[in-house]
Amino acid sequence: MEADRGEEINWPMLFLLSIAFDLSDFLGGMAPVIGDLFDLIEAGIFYLVSKSSVAFATLVELVPMLDLLPSYTLAAAYLYFRREKS
Numbered sequence: 001m002e003a004d005r006g007e008e009i010n011w012p013m014l015f016l017l018s019i020a021f022d023l024s025d026f027l028g029g030m031a032p033v034i035g036d037l038f039d040l041i042e043a044g045i046f047y048l049v050s051k052s053s054v055a056f057a058t059l060v061e062l063v064p065m066l067d068l069l070p071s072y073t074l075a076a077a078y079l080y081f082r083r084e085k086s
Contacts, residue, residue, distance in 0.1 A: 011080060014049050018072035021046065021058075025067040036062055046072060054079055 021042045028035070039061040047055035058071045 009050055009052075009079070009083075014046075014076050014079075015073070017045065017049060018070075018076040021072040022070040025061055025072075035067065039067075042072065046075070050076070050079055052079055 024038065024042075025035070039059070043055055043058045043061070046058055047053075054075050058075050060066050060069070060071050
C-alpha cells in the first residue's frame with residue numbers, strides 16, 4: 001500500500017504535516033462544520049504526501065471528540081515503522 005507507485009515518501013514533510021494537522025485539530029478543529037471540512041482536506045493532503053491508503057484512517061477525526069487524538073502523527077509513525085520492518 002505504501003508508495004504503491006514505487007515512489008519514496010518524504011518522511012520529514014510527512015511528520016511535520018502530521019504534527020501541524022494534529023495541532024490544528026486540537027486547537028481549533030472543534031468547530032462543527034469548518035473543523036470537519038479541514039479534516040477532509042487534511043486527510044487528502046496526507047494521502048497525497050504519504051501515497052498510502054492508511055491516510056483514510058485519519059478520517060476518525062470526523063467523530064466528535066476524537067479530534068483530541070493525534071491520529072495524523074500516529075498514522076505517519078505507523079507508516080514509518082511498517083516500512084522499517086519490511
